[in-house]
Amino acid sequence: MYKLRTLPGDDVRQIMWRFSERFDFQMAVQSARSIARSVVAKLVAEGARNTHEWTEQKDGLLTAFDQSGLTALFMDPHQGGFIEGPKNFALSLVALELSWVDAGAATSSLASNLALAPIHEKGTPEQRDKYMSACVPPQPGEDRKIWRGAFALTEPLPYIGVDTGVLCGKATVADWKDGEEPMLQIDKRGRFITNMDFATFVTAAVESNDDRIKGTFMIILEEGDEGVFDRGAPTLKMVHQLSSTRDPILNLKVPADRIIGGYDVVDGVIIPKYNHSEIIGAVFHRTRIPVGLMSSAKLLSAVEPVIRYHRNRFRGGDAAKEGSPRYEKGIQSNEDALQRLIDVWASGEAGCSLAFGAARLADDFDAVEKAKEEHFEAEGITSPRKQMAVLRKLNDQVVELIDLEYTPEAERNMARYNELKDDTLVQYAYMEALAGILNPGVKLWNTGVGANMMREAVSLVGGYGITEDCPGFLMQKWTDIQLEATYEGPEAVQRRHMTMTMTSEVFQATMSAWGRQMERAGKEVPGLGGYVLASAMELWQWTLNYLKSAKDDDGRKLFHNKRQGVTFPLADALGWLLGPYYLSTDVIELIEKGPMSPTLAEGIDDLTGFYKDIAHVQSARAAGEVSRICTELVYGFNECKGECSRDDLKEFQALKAKVDMCMAGSRNAKDRAGNALTEVMIPEALDYPMG
Amino acid sequence: MSSEFHIVVCGSIVPDPLQTLAPVDGPTGPTLQNEMMLPAVLDPWAGHALYEAANLAQANPGSQVWLVSLGPKAKLQQVMMAVSQKAPFQLVVADGSSSGFTDSFETAKTLADTIEGIADLDKSKMLLFGGWQSASRGSGAVMQMVGEMLGVTEQFQGVDKITVGDDGSIAVMERVEGGAYQKSVVDGAPAAFGWATGELPEPPNNPQIGMQNMQKNMPALMQAKPADLSGTSLTFEGVEVPQQRRETRVEKDASVDDMAKEIVEWLKG
Numbered sequence: 001m002y003k004l005r006t007l008p009g010d011d012v013r014q015i016m017w018r019f020s021e022r023f024d025f026q027m028a029v030q031s032a033r034s035i036a037r038s039v040v041a042k043l044v045a046e047g048a049r050n051t052h053e054w055t056e057q058k059d060g061l062l063t064a065f066d067q068s069g070l071t072a073l074f075m076d077p078h079q080g081g082f083i084e085g086p087k088n089f090a091l092s093l094v095a096l097e098l099s100w101v102d103a104g105a106a107t108s109s110l111a112s113n114l115a116l117a118p119i120h121e122k123g124t125p126e127q128r129d130k131y132m133s134a135c136v137p138p139q140p141g142e143d144r145k146i147w148r149g150a151f152a153l154t155e156p157l158p159y160i161g162v163d164t165g166v167l168c169g170k171a172t173v174a175d176w177k178d179g180e181e182p183m184l185q186i187d188k189r190g191r192f193i194t195n196m197d198f199a200t201f202v203t204a205a206v207e208s209n210d211d212r213i214k215g216t217f218m219i220i221l222e223e224g225d226e227g228v229f230d231r232g233a234p235t236l237k238m239v240h241q242l243s244s245t246r247d248p249i250l251n252l253k254v255p256a257d258r259i260i261g262g263y264d265v266v267d268g269v270i271i272p273k274y275n276h277s278e279i280i281g282a283v284f285h286r287t288r289i290p291v292g293l294m295s296s297a298k299l300l301s302a303v304e305p306v307i308r309y310h311r312n313r314f315r316g317g318d319a320a321k322e323g324s325p326r327y328e329k330g331i332q333s334n335e336d337a338l339q340r341l342i343d344v345w346a347s348g349e350a351g352c353s354l355a356f357g358a359a360r361l362a363d364d365f366d367a368v369e370k371a372k373e374e375h376f377e378a379e380g381i382t383s384p385r386k387q388m389a390v391l392r393k394l395n396d397q398v399v400e401l402i403d404l405e406y407t408p409e410a411e412r413n414m415a416r417y418n419e420l421k422d423d424t425l426v427q428y429a430y431m432e433a434l435a436g437i438l439n440p441g442v443k444l445w446n447t448g449v450g451a452n453m454m455r456e457a458v459s460l461v462g463g464y465g466i467t468e469d470c471p472g473f474l475m476q477k478w479t480d481i482q483l484e485a486t487y488e489g490p491e492a493v494q495r496r497h498m499t500m501t502m503t504s505e506v507f508q509a510t511m512s513a514w515g516r517q518m519e520r521a522g523k524e525v526p527g528l529g530g531y532v533l534a535s536a537m538e539l540w541q542w543t544l545n546y547l548k549s550a551k552d553d554d555g556r557k558l559f560h561n562k563r564q565g566v567t568f569p570l571a572d573a574l575g576w577l578l579g580p581y582y583l584s585t586d587v588i589e590l591i592e593k594g595p596m597s598p599t600l601a602e603g604i605d606d607l608t609g610f611y612k613d614i615a616h617v618q619s620a621r622a623a624g625e626v627s628r629i630c631t632e633l634v635y636g637f638n639e640c641k642g643e644c645s646r647d648d649l650k651e652f653q654a655l656k657a658k659v660d661m662c663m664a665g666s667r668n669a670k671d672r673a674g675n676a677l678t679e680v681m682i683p684e685a686l687d688y689p690m691g
Numbered sequence: 692m693s694s695e696f697h698i699v700v701c702g703s704i705v706p707d708p709l710q711t712l713a714p715v716d717g718p719t720g721p722t723l724q725n726e727m728m729l730p731a732v733l734d735p736w737a738g739h740a741l742y743e744a745a746n747l748a749q750a751n752p753g754s755q756v757w758l759v760s761l762g763p764k765a766k767l768q769q770v771m772m773a774v775s776q777k778a779p780f781q782l783v784v785a786d787g788s789s790s791g792f793t794d795s796f797e798t799a800k801t802l803a804d805t806i807e808g809i810a811d812l813d814k815s816k817m818l819l820f821g822g823w824q825s826a827s828r829g830s831g832a833v834m835q836m837v838g839e840m841l842g843v844t845e846q847f848q849g850v851d852k853i854t855v856g857d858d859g860s861i862a863v864m865e866r867v868e869g870g871a872y873q874k875s876v877v878d879g880a881p882a883a884f885g886w887a888t889g890e891l892p893e894p895p896n897n898p899q900i901g902m903q904n905m906q907k908n909m910p911a912l913m914q915a916k917p918a919d920l921s922g923t924s925l926t927f928e929g930v931e932v933p934q935q936r937r938e939t940r941v942e943k944d945a946s947v948d949d950m951a952k953e954i955v956e957w958l959k960g
C-alpha cells in the first residue's frame with residue numbers, strides 16, 4: 001500500500017507533460033500562475049463577475065497580462081515575444097493556469113490571439129508583422145497604444161453558428177480607381193464576439209455580394225476605418241464574466257489589401273487567396289486545445305478545496321472532540337466522498353494528458369505542415385484534391401511508420417524508422433490524421449464530459465458548493481465549463497470532425513498500434529490498467545468496422561454521415577479512449593523519469609503507485625462507457641426477436657466479455673486511490689482569496 | 692554622481708508558507724516532512740533584499756547584482772523560474788541544504804567562501820545584502836557572520852531604506868524598537884545590509900528578463916558545487932511547531948472598537 005505524500009507539484013507535471021527542459025514554458029507557467037492567484041482571484045472574490053459590462057476593474061486584467069508577458073506570449077521574439085517556435089503548448093499551459101482560478105480570465109488572455117490567428121496562419125508577411133507587432137505591449141520608452149483584436153465569425157440568428165456556411169456578412173466594391181488599391185465596403189454584424197469592448201481591430205468573415213469579388217474571405221477591420229464601428233450590446237452571459245462579449249455592428253470602407261492572405265485580380269475580379277473556411281479550419285485546428293485545458297484545469301483545481309472542506313467539516317465548536325475520527329477525518333471517513341473525488345481527479349488528469357499530448361503534436365506538426373506545403377509548391381501540386389491523391393498513395397509507408405513509432409525502441413528497425421520519419425509526406429499524413437482526432441477530441445471530451453464531472457465536484461461540497469463564496473469558486477467553474485463546451489464549435493461540431501477522420505486507414509492503424517502498446521503496458525506495468533484500455537480499443541475498432549457494413553431492419557446502412565445517431569456516439573466513445581491512453585503514457589514516463597529527479601526520487605514509488613491507480617480508474621471508466629455505447633449501436637438497430645441470442649455477433653460478444661473481465665482490479669485501484677486522499681498533505685489554506 | 696556597486700544578495704529558498712510544516716526526525720537530524728516534495732519560494736526577506744538590489748543597480752549604471760544561494764539545486768531551479776523573471780542578476784549556487792535546521796555558522800562560512808570565489812567581484816565596491824531574518828529560521832545571525840568573514844564590518848540590520856548620496860555615501864534607515872528608525876550614514880562600499888521588508892513591491896514577472904537570466908544562470912545551477920556543512924557540532928534535543936491555540940467565535944456585527952477592547956482584555960488575561 002502506498003501513501004500519497006503531497007499533491008503533485010510542478011516537478012511532477014513537468015515530467016508527465018514533457019516540459020522539464022523548457023524554461024521558457026516553465027516561466028510562462030509562473031507568470032500566469034502569479035496573475036491567476038492574485039489579480040484574477042481578487043476580481044472574482046470581489047464580485048467583479050456580477051456584471052455583464054466590461055468595467056475598469058476587469059480592465060485591470062489586461063494590464064496585468066501585458067506586464068507579465070502573457071500578452072506577448074503568442075509573438076515570436078523578433079515581434080516582441082520570448083518563445084521561439086510554435087506556441088501551442090505554451091498557450092495551453094497559460095490557459096490551464098488561469099482557468100485554475102477563472103476561465104473568463106483565460107478567455108480574455110487568449111481572445112486577442114484568436115483574432116490574430118487568421119493573420120498568423122494565413123496572412124501576408126506584411127499583415128503578420130504589422131498586427132503581431134502592434135499587439136505587443138509598448139516597451140519602456142515607447143509611446144504607442146497597444147492593439148487588441150476580436151475574431152468575428154458568429155452572426156445574429158439565423159446566420160452563422162454551428163453551421164459556418166451561410167454568411168450574412170457582406171462585401172462589395174466601394175471604389176476601384178485605375179491603378180489604385182480597390183476599396184471594399186464591408187458590412188458585418190457579429191454575435192457573441194469576445195474582446196469587443198476594447199478591440200481596436202476585428203478579423204471578420206464575409207461573403208461577396210458583388211460580381212467583382214469572388215466567394216468568401218476574412219478581412220481585417222480597424223477602429224479608425226471610415227464608417228460604423230459600433231461595439232453593440234453586451235452579451236448577457238452568465239459565464240466567463242471576466243471576458244468581454246458584445247454583438248458588434250460594423251459597416252466600414254477598407255482597402256482590399258486587408259483581405260487576409262491577399263488576393264489576385266483575374267479578369268477584373270478580386271480573387272481572395274483563401275476562403276473563410278480554409279482560414280477558420282487552420283485557426284481552430286489549434287485554438288481548441290487550450291479550451292479543453294480550461295475545463296480539465298477546473299477539475300484538478302477542485303481537488304484541494306474539496307479535501308480541505310471534507311477534512312475540516314466537523315472541526316471547531318463542539319460538533320466533534322479533537323482526536324475523534326469525526327474531528328480528524330471529517331467527511332473523509334466516508335468511502336464514497338473519497339472515491340467520487342478520485343473520479344473528478346482522474347478525469348482532470350486524463351483531460352490534461354490528452355490536451356498536452358495534442359498540444360505537443362500541434363507544435364511538432366507546425367514545421368511538418370510547412371515542409372509539406374513547400375514540397376507540394378515545389379512540385380507544382382497545389383490543389384487540395386491532387387495533394388490528397390498523392391498522400392493516399394503513401395498509405396502503406398504511413399502505416400509502416402506508425403507500426404515502428406509504437407514499437408519499443410529496442411525492437412525497432414531504426415534505419416527504416418528514421419528513413420520514414422524523415423519523409424515529410426509520410427510524417428505529415430500520420431500527424432495530420434492524429435491531429436484530426438486529437439484536436440476535436442480534446443474539445444469534445446474535456447469540455448463535455450468535464451462539465452458533467454464538474455457537477456460531481458460541486459456536489460461534493462454540499463450547499464456551500466453552489467454558493468458564490470465556495471472555496472475554489474466551484475460553482476462559477478461549473479457554469480463556465482458550459483461555455484467551453486460551446487464556443488469555438490459546440491460538441492456537435494467536434495463530433496462531426498472526429499467522424500470525418502476516425503474511419504481513415506491511417507488513424508485506424510494508429511488505434512491498432514495504441515491497442516498493442518496498451519496490451520504491452522498491461523504486461524509490463526501491472527496496475528496501470530493497460531489491459532482494460534486495450535480491450536476497449538479493440539471493441540471500439542471492431543464495432544466501427546461492423547457498423548460500416550451493417551444495416552438496420554429496414555436495410556438502411558448504419559454508418560452514414562446522415563446518421564448522427566450512429567456516427568456521433570462512436571465519436572463520443574473514441575473521446576473516452578483518448579484521455580486514459582495519454583494519461584497512461586504520461587504515467588509510464590513518470591515511472592521512467594521520476595526516479596532521476598532529485599526532488600521526487602524519495603517518494604517516487606508512492607507517487608507512481610497513486611498515478612497508476614488513477615490511470616486504471618479512468619481506463620476502466622472509459623472501457624465501461626465504450627462498451628455501453630458499442631453495445632447499443634451493435635444491437636440497437638434490430639428489433640428484439642425474443643430469442644436472446646445472436647450467433648452472428650459471437651465475435652462481438654467475446655470482445656465485450658473480455659472488456660468485462662479486464663475490469664479486474666479496477667475497483668481495488670479506486671479503493672487505494674481514495675484511501676490515499678485521507679493522508680495526503682495539503683496546504684493550510686488555498687493560495688488565492690475566496691469570496 | 693552615480694556610484695558603481697557590486698551587490699551580492701544572499702538568499703535561498705524556503706517551503707511555501709501555506710504548506711503544513713511538520714518537523715520530523717531524519718537520518719541526519721530534524722527535517723520537515725516531505726520537504727523536497729513541497730513547493731518552495733524565495734525566502735521573503737531575501738526577496739526584499741533582491742528587489743532593493745535590482746532597483747539600486749538600475750539607478751546606478753555599471754552596477755551588478757549576484758544572488759548567492761545555498762540550497763538544493765533542483766529545488767532552486769524550480770524557484771528560479773519565477774524569481775529570475777523579477778530582476779536581472781547573476782546566480783551563484785552552493786548545492787546543499789537550505790533547511791532551517793542547518794548550523795548558521797556553517798551556512799555563513801559556505802556563503803562567504805562562495806562569495807570569495809566570484810571571479811568578477813570587486814570587494815571594494817561590494818554591498819552585501821540579505822534578509823535580517825529568514826522564513827525558515829529566525830536566527831538573525833547569518834548575514835552578520837558572512838560580513839565578518841568577508842571583512843565587511845560596516846553592518847546594518849533591519850534595513851528598510853538606503854539612499855545613496857551624491858558623494859557616494861549611503862544613508863541607512865534601520866528598524867529599532869517601537870516602530871522607530873535609526874538613521875546612519877556610511878561612507879560607501881563595502882557594507883552589509885540585513886533587509887527587513889524594504890519599500891518596494893514584488894516586481895511583476897517579466898519572462899524576457901527571465902530568459903536572459905536563465906541563459907547565464909543555468910550553467911551556474913549545473914556547475915554548482917556541493918556545499919560542505921559537515922563542520923557543525925550543532926545537535927537538536929527536540930523540535931516542534933509552536934503550539935497555536937485557536938478559539939473561534941463567529942460574530943457578524945462586532946465593531947472595530949469592541950474587537951480591540953476584547954483583544955486588550957484577552958492580552959491582560
Ligand SMILES: Cc1cc2nc3c(=O)[nH]c(=O)nc-3n(C[C@H](O)[C@H](O)[C@H](O)COP(=O)(O)OP(=O)(O)OC[C@H]3O[C@@H](n4cnc5c(N)ncnc54)[C@H](O)[C@@H]3O)c2cc1C
Pocket residue numbers: 150151152153154160161162163191192193194195235237240245483486487488489490491492564
Ligand atoms: C461568451 C461567448 C463568446 C463567444 N466568442 C466568439 C467570438 O469571439 N467569435 C465568434 O465568432 N464567435 C464567438 N462565439 C460564438 C460561438 O462560437 C457560437 O455560439 C457557437 O459556435 C455555436 O453557435 P450557436 O450559438 O449559433 O449555436 P447553434 O448553431 O444554434 O447550435 C445550437 C445547438 O444545436 C445543435 N446543432 C446545431 N447544428 C448541428 C449539427 N449540424 N449537427 C448536430 N447538432 C447541431 C447542437 O447541439 C448545438 O450546440 C461566442 C459565444 C459565446 C457564448
